[in-house]
Amino acid sequence: MRYLFWASFAAVLLACGPSAPASSAASASSRSTVRALERVFRAPRADARWFAPSFLEECPIERMQDVLDVVRDTVGDVQGVRGNGDDYVVRFSAGEKNVRAKLDEQGRFVVLLIGPG
Numbered sequence: 001m002r003y004l005f006w007a008s009f010a011a012v013l014l015a016c017g018p019s020a021p022a023s024s025a026a027s028a029s030s031r032s033t034v035r036a037l038e039r040v041f042r043a044p045r046a047d048a049r050w051f052a053p054s055f056l057e058e059c060p061i062e063r064m065q066d067v068l069d070v071v072r073d074t075v076g077d078v079q080g081v082r083g084n085g086d087d088y089v090v091r092f093s094a095g096e097k098n099v100r101a102k103l104d105e106q107g108r109f110v111v112l113l114i115g116p117g
Helices: 002-012 023-042 053-058 061-075
Strands: 078-084 087-092 095-103 109-114
Touching: 023 061, 023 078, 023 087, 023 095, 023 109, 053 109, 061 087, 061 095, 061 109
Parallel strands: none
Antiparallel strands: 078 087, 087 095, 095 109
C-alpha cells in the first residue's frame, strides 16, 4: 500500500525549471535548497508559499502535507540535509530519504520528489 502511495505521488510531481546554474551560483543554489528542505521537513504544516504555482497545480498543498506526515511518521524528525544540484539525502532520526529538489527564482519548490532511503 505504501509503495502505491509513493508511486502515485511520484507520478504527479512536475519536473520543470531552469537549467543548471554556473559553479558558484550552483553552490549558492544548493545552500538555498538545503535550507528549503530543512524548512519543509521541520515545519509541522506545509505552507503553500513554499511551492511554485505549477507544483501546486499537480500536487495540492493538502496532498503535500499528507506526504510529509507519512515521511515524519515513518522516519521521524529531520536531522540534516546533504547534497547539491538537484539530488539530496535527508537524514531523519530513524533513517534517510533520497530527495530530488529544485527551486525557482523565488526559492519555491518546482520539484520535490521524495524517494526511498
